[in-house]
Amino acid sequence: MREVSILVVGGGPAGASAAATLAEAGLPVLLIEQRDQLGGAIHRQSAGGTESHVWRPARHRRNWTALTARLQAATDRVEIRTQTIFLGVDGEGRFLFDDRRSGRVFARQPRAAIIAAGAIETIRPFPGWELPGVMTVGGAQVLLKETGRPPAGPILVAGSGPLLPALSAQLAKAGNPPVAVLERGQPWRMPKAMARLALSGGPIGEAAAYAATLAAHRVPYRCGGVVTRAEPDRDGLKVGIRIGTSEQTLRVRHLLIHDGIEPNRTGIPLPAPDATVPILLAGDGREALGADAALLDGRLAALRLLGRAIAGTAPEEHGLQRARDFQTALARALHSEPIQPAPETVICRCEGRSYADLQDLADDASAREIRLMGRFGLGACQGRFCGPMIAALRGRPLSATSPPRWPLRPVSVAALARLSIDETE
Incomplete structure (x- = not known):
């Protein structure tokens, strides 16, 4: 054997x-x-x-x-x-x-x-985030790496975190720089966090390379900018944005969103x-x-x-602590208060459940009641995507099933029927 x-x-x-x-x-x-x-x-x-x-x-x-x-x-x-x-x-x-x-x-x-x-990836939902033409930044980056081609047409990148400038620089290098990058955070209001970030030993050089690429391609990078809604507009999107107290509308083909992982x-x-x-x-x-x-x-x-794990792992432990310090400082520098979504905002895309549907549930509803009575997280993703959004909106995490039940992902009955003892160790 x-x-x-x-x-x-x-x-x-x-x-x-x-x-x-x-x-x-x-x-x-x-x-x-x-x-x-x-x-x-x-x-x-x-x-x-x-x-x-x-x-x-x-x-x-x-x-x-x-x-x-x-x-x-x-x-x-x-x-x-x-x-x-x-x-x-x-x-x-x-x-x-x-x-x-x-x-x-x-x-x-x-x-x-x-x-x-x-x-x-996590996102902060807004009306229209589920429309065709809206994609997460991570998903767009995967497609870019797999195909080598950027999406065609005007692109707006919005949300928060280091993945925004990273993908935007890659799009620019690939021939289609975004029309703008909207960072939700306002790091200039967090001087202590910015100082810790500079001293954390993180990938500052990498960030500088992204910034230089965006500057060379004249891509505006606006802090304190948020997307308020997206609507269909012919073969693209009409996107409402707010920067400080100023509001405007951009017409783009693609809206790429991301608010951390x-x-x-x-x-x-x-x-x-x-x-x-x-x-x-x-x-x-x-x-x-x-x-x-x-x-x-x-x-x-x-x-x-x-x-x-005791002997000889000091370099790994030290490297992880440095990365932890960097991520902590970055999160503080880019921190922004959540905005309550409009009632019609879709929360669970699989089941088409809105924020109004979530509000209709009792404040003390358990994770099981949210799933079964509210029909949140019952679709193909099984709460992987909407779970963090619901947790943020409810103010507490949704506990996972323990122990987890299989299958975690959709699988055909034919494939299950072919489970062979010969394939078991």
Whole structure:
């Protein structure tokens, strides 16, 4: 019988780093990735299987080249399964996966598991955010990296966070700079946070490169700017914006929105001291600290499984703390008070439920009552996207189902029926 592997779910920087570290220690690893290639969001490759030529910082390119070389050097100990979806854990403690290539579900019961499922984007809803032509900044960045082509027509980028200037600079380099970037925060009002940001040792040089690119392409970057609503306008959108006390309307083809990221925890099995299979979280799925920190966190998770977390991990711990300090200072610098959405604002896109529908529920409604009585989070995303919005509007987090029930993602009955004992360890 083959040796039982350590399972790593997620082929982004954290998962790949964990897999490489475990393999270099001589352990067999099963690395699962839902896309057709490793890389995650930050290192997404072209759809044709070739290297993406979308501009990105040289540091990221070097990091990913070094990491993939480590994986290639350990091919005899790392089994990589792409186009494979993590479905959850069944009642017998088996991890279930949907292999989209073969159209079958298989199960594995590993020695231990590292879940590096990444993060999800959050937005602050406004009337019209669900319209065609509106997309999250992260989604647009993935499409740009996969196709190598920016969306056609005028683009407005709005929301908050470092991903806004990053994508805007990439769009400019690709030939279609945005008409404007609206940052919700007003960092000049946070001088202490800005000082901490400058001293945090974060990727200030990277931010300066984005700023220089936007300036060279004459892209306006407006702080304190928010989108108030979006409406259909022929083959595009009519977008209402407010900057300070000034209001105006822009006509664009695409509106890209983003208000930060949160760890992807919906339905993810969390670490527990009495678990049959030890589980660790890694990367942005544990704590959203960015691509560089994800590499460190993946390695640290692997070292913890190897029992080496005490000796020799000072560089990883120090690097994670620096990233944490940077993200904390950045969040303070860009902080802005939430704006109560209009009643007609859609909150749950899958079910078409509005803010008025959410307000109709009792203030003390439980997460289960919000789902079943309000019909929020019952669609295809199962609350992954609307959950953070609802939590922010209700003033408290929505607790996830514990333990999580599978399947976490839609799967065909035919694929489930083909679950084979031969595919079980």
